[in-house]
Amino acid sequence: MxxxxxxxxxxxxxxxxxxxxxxxxxxxxxxxxxxxxxxxxxxxxxxxxxxxxxKLLLPGFNDSHMHLLMYSYHIQNVNLVGTTSIGNIIERTKKFIKERNIASGKWILGIGWNQDYFTEGERVFPTRYDLDKISTEHPIVFTRVCYHIVIANSKAMELAGITKDSPQIEGGKFDLDENGEPIGIFREKAQGLITSHIPESTVEEIKEMLIEGMKNANKCGITSVQTDDFEAIPGKNYENIIKAYKELNEEGKINLRIYEQCLLPSMGRLKGFLDSGYRTGHGDDFFKIGPLKLLGDGSLGARTAALTKPYADCPDTYGIPVFTQEEIDELVEIAHNSDMQIAVHCIGDKAMYMAFEAIEKALAKSPRKDHRHGIVHCQITDEYLLNKFKELNAVAYIQPIFLDYDWKIAESRIGGELLKTCYNWRTLLHSGVHLGFGSDAPVESFNVLNGIYEAVTSKDLNGEPEGGWKPDQTLTVEEAVYGFTMGGAYTSFEENGKxxxxxxxxxxxxxxxxxxxxxxxxxxxxxxxxxxxxxxxxxxxx
Structure with a gap:
């Protein structure tokens, strides 16, 4: 023994x-x-x-949705979490460049700013002109905490060839001033106009990043992750990412069980992936191909989550659906018919309606009893959507830690009436829906104890609001632990092994x-x- x-x-x-x-x-x-x-x-x-x-011994924690490679990549870049103003961002980045003696022309990347945490009266997005105050010699790209908006400085835009004559793209947009000049704010798919120009990492560099990320996850008791990595770093080369994981596995350096949520947002990338022989379940106990991951919409904080009604605090927008109904129907059907599980990022109710419609159509044409297709995030729901989970036997990937921020903004974004049926995790669980809990790291911390606490108390990490935000939707400690252990194992078809x-x-x-x-x-x-x-x-x- x-x-x-x-x-x-x-x-x-x-x-x-x-x-x-x-x-x-x-x-x-x-x-x-x-x-x-x-x-x-x-x-x-x-x-x-x-x-x-x-001491208490539990099964190893399973984070059912995160971005391990993105986390690992960004911990070597400027950490903008906790910045309280645009001036604070500028100051922190100047210090970063000076301390590391970063040569002119090298890209400066950062993650984690959130204008909702800026000082009262300054809660606006940074622009190219703000980032130009840091440097006009370094291309700079800063990603909002939600990963649905990036800000680029003038040098980065110059290298990307973005001018007032550049066309907008489907599923995204870049903001213009009153003269039609781009101001450096790129939303959803438009982010790629900038990020596609950032230099690509080698396989060895990817491996080094992942080793550090896995080590930090182990410190939080995490032994399994379901991770969306394929478009996490410049180049979006999924073959290199798969190779990096496989080499770490062969070298005995993999300290997490990886279930890859395969972000393949275009038909060309999906078909190329399938033609290479990849399918859900391909791999071993250490690294395994999971579902096709699709990004259905944006985030609530950035007002890019796709809603059926306009934002209560910004009536001129409904958010941004990433796909047309026809596009998501086709992707889901191809994946479903190719024995792929499907997981769709849906924060807004509009995105969820579209995802469920696509899944329902695929199942009607080609029934599969134990498909375990699901919705990632599941935040803005109405009665119809809550019932649809059970009707379609869909799984729900929930991030309890989202309460930490969302309780402060959700009602202002969507209104009090719709909020009653949102973040309804107890309702889903008690209706027989399978829930897998995670963090969406690095959007939030992957500290599982924080996630369990928020699921159980419905309070943020400062203990607010008193009595909990949605006390009728709190879970027991046993239910929360199950979500981070057996719940996660179920969403990856592994409940019989871990x-x-x-x-x-x-x-x-x-x-x-x-x-x-x-x-x-x-x-x-x-x-x-x-x-x-x-x-x-x-x-x-x-």
Missing amino acids: DKIFINGKIATIDSKNSFAEAVAVENGKITKVGSNEEVLELKDDNTEVVDLEG GSIEEGKLADMVVLSRDIFEIPEDEIKDVEVEMTIFNGKIVYKK
């Missing part, structure tokens, strides 16, 4: 929600779960015994500093990960 963990409070998350004291691990699998005495009978001279000292601590399953587990089933709910966010076990090996220890 390789390892035995004893003296723990082991929440198995099995069908009976049972608890145990000890667990034995061999060759990356769980071989025995039971009392200390039962499990210690398997000890031999080569067994490492780990005393949990009464997600709970049961004999025969993969030995992925996490030890917490406190028992989240017993402490006050408001303290869950303060709990720390003590140890992360991946494939039977301790990959993180506090």
Whole structure:
């Protein structure tokens, strides 16, 4: 026996929600779960015994939707999270360039600004002219926290060939001033007009980034991720990204189970991918091809989420659907008929109507009982959409941490009446819909304890609002933990191999500093990960 963990409070998350004291691990699998005495009978001279000292042991956390490569890429660039003004952005970036002695002409990239957190009276988007105050010799591109808007300076626009004569594109737009001059704000698909000119990373560089990203995920107790990577970095070369993961796997350097959510937004890219032989389930326990990922709309914060009615605080816009109905119908049908699972990013109700219509059409033409097609984010819903999840047996990829920001803006964006049926996770769960919980990192932190806390309390990380934002939609701690373990395993067709601590399953587990089933709910966010076990090996220890 390789390892035995004893003296723990082991929440198995099995069908009976049972608890145990000890667990034995061999060759990356769980071989025995039971009392200390039962499990210690398997000890031999080569067994490492780990005393949990009464700590809570859970299945390893599964983030059902994030962007691992994007996170890994951007932690080496300017961190704009927490900036409080355009001036603050300028100051922070100048310091970044000076400290790193970045040569003239090199691209400067940043992520994380959010104008809603700027000082009162300054809550506007930066423009090219603001970024020009940082440098006119470096091309600069800054991505909003939601990843649905980028701001470019004049040098970046010059290299991209963007002028007042440049045509707008379907599924996106770039903003113009009163004279018709582009001001550096690029929304949705228009982002590609700029980002396509940023130099591409090599396979070795991608591997180095991923190693750092995986290490940070392990610190949060994460052992599995469902990650959207194919358009995360310049070049959008999915073959290089797949190669990087496969090489890390062969080298024994992969410390997360990867289920790739394959963002392939055009028919050409999708057909090329399918022609290469890729399908959902292709791979092994460490790296596996997951669903076709489609981006149906934008974000609520940027007012690009596609709504059926105009924004309450901006009546001249309904947001931006990325596809026409015909385009999404065709992509979904091709993927469905090619044995691909489908996951569609939908924040606005309009985008969700379009996605469900496409899925329903594909299923009508070619029925498949256990398709596990689903909606990523699922925020702005009405009664019809809530019922459609169950009717189509669709899965819901939920990010509880979104409450941290959205409770401050949602009602002003969509109005109080529609809000009653939005963020209705308890309603979905109790109607029999399968929920997988995640973070959408790096849009938000992938700290799972924060996600569990917000699902359970409906409060932000500052404890607001008092009593919770949507107290009628809060979940129990058990339900939230299930969403980050077995719920995530279900969305990737892996519930029989991981997600709970049961004999025969993969030995992925996490030890917490406190028992989240017993402490006050408001303290869950303060709990720390003590140890992360991946494939039977301790990959993180506090």
